[in-house]
Amino acid sequence: MNAAAPHDDDVSDEQRRTHRLRFELIFGSLWLALGLFLLPALIYWVGTAALGPYGAPTQGAGAGLSAFYSDFFADLADGAGRAWTIAVGPLLLIYAMRAIFIGVKTDKVERQPLDEDEPPPPRRAPAPKEAKRPAGRPARVEPRMGSD
Numbered sequence: 001m002n003a004a005a006p007h008d009d010d011v012s013d014e015q016r017r018t019h020r021l022r023f024e025l026i027f028g029s030l031w032l033a034l035g036l037f038l039l040p041a042l043i044y045w046v047g048t049a050a051l052g053p054y055g056a057p058t059q060g061a062g063a064g065l066s067a068f069y070s071d072f073f074a075d076l077a078d079g080a081g082r083a084w085t086i087a088v089g090p091l092l093l094i095y096a097m098r099a100i101f102i103g104v105k106t107d108k109v110e111r112q113p114l115d116e117d118e119p120p121p122p123r124r125a126p127a128p129k130e131a132k133r134p135a136g137r138p139a140r141v142e143p144r145m146g147s148d
Contacts, residue, residue, distance in 0.1 A: 031091040039086055044068045 044065050048054055055063030075083035 028091060028095075031094050032088065035087045035090045039090060040069060040072045041065065043086065 044054060053063070054065075054068050072083055072086070076087060
């Protein structure tokens with residue numbers, strides 16, 4: 001037997017805060033991982049396709065993805081702005097977009113409890129299945145296909 005899902009009233013503020021904190025940590029970690037691991041690979045792929053093989057003359061002409069990652073993480077350790085922009089860029093971009101839309105209401109409509117004395121609102125009439133054609137206009141007649 002399945003237990004019923006808890007109602008919003010049954011969830012305490014502390015549980016909501018804990019759930020929200022957990023969500024934000026996971027959400028932020030995923031975007032940071034994207035900036036640290038996936039975005040450099042995409043930059044490497046686009047760079048080699050557009051500019052040719054990666055590598056300084058000391059590394060050889062086709063140093064490869066491992067040399068690119070090695071240089072990328074060395075730049076992170078040195079505090080290079082371009083590396084940190086790549087690493088935290090997706091995270092900052094998503095949080096900036098979320099900040100822009102704070103307070104924007106969605107289509108969700110909160111249900112307000114009805115007063116016991118107040119009758120429920122009337123139901124809307126269903127939409128007509130077929131629109132009536134204007135008077136004086138003949139009905140559409142399809143041509144017959146085939147022989148009779």
